[in-house]
Amino acid sequence: MKRPIHLSHDFLAEVLDGQSVAVDATMGNGHDTLFLARLAKQVYAFDIQEQALTKTRQRLKEAGLDNVRLILAGHEELSRYVPRFKAAIFNLGYLPSADKSVITQPQTTLQALDQVCQGLEVGGRAAVMIYQGHAGGDRERDAVLDFVRQLPQQAFTVMLYKTLNQINHPPFLVMIEKLKEEKDQNG
Ligand SMILES: C[S@@+](CC[C@H](N)C(=O)[O-])C[C@H]1O[C@@H](n2cnc3c(N)ncnc32)[C@H](O)[C@@H]1O
Incomplete structure (x- = not known):
């Protein structure tokens, strides 16, 4: 069976092609950015830690790719940099190889998610990997689930992919697909 992180990539790959713009809202070590x-x-990748940009720059260089704009800013500023895109990915929580006290925060995550829902093209998709095991992870999980449950069903489909029999707090995936612009939802 696919792990949530692998499904997140497959889910986005289905809508991406050589004309698409994509967003990595949490660059980290650059695995998702490279994907x-x-x-x-064109890819726009965000992180608040310089270390993430250094790692990701190196990873992209080794792969011979130069179609990424690496942005040292919080994803809550996303719409200032990229108004329209086909896909976005979030890997919430902390960067394993760095300071584990630097974590994504519910308030800014929700601001970014809101901007992603507005900026997605119709037919576009967002994947959100949620980590609930670290301190504060449960609050962020609840905030994200609350947010996505309230997205209007005429404009978005939201799905959850989660193991049901695993002990502790396994990461899980929220998938969002945009069906139409929210302002058009009644028309
Ligand atoms: C779980 S890691 C991401 C892993 C990454 N996707 C990869 O492939 O290696 C979470 C990242 O989110 C970053 N982060 C925390 N708050 C952020 C914010 N407001 N905007 C953008 N990135 C943020 C952290 O610095 C950390 O690098």
């Missing part, structure tokens, strides 16, 4: 850069025309 998106291989499929999309």
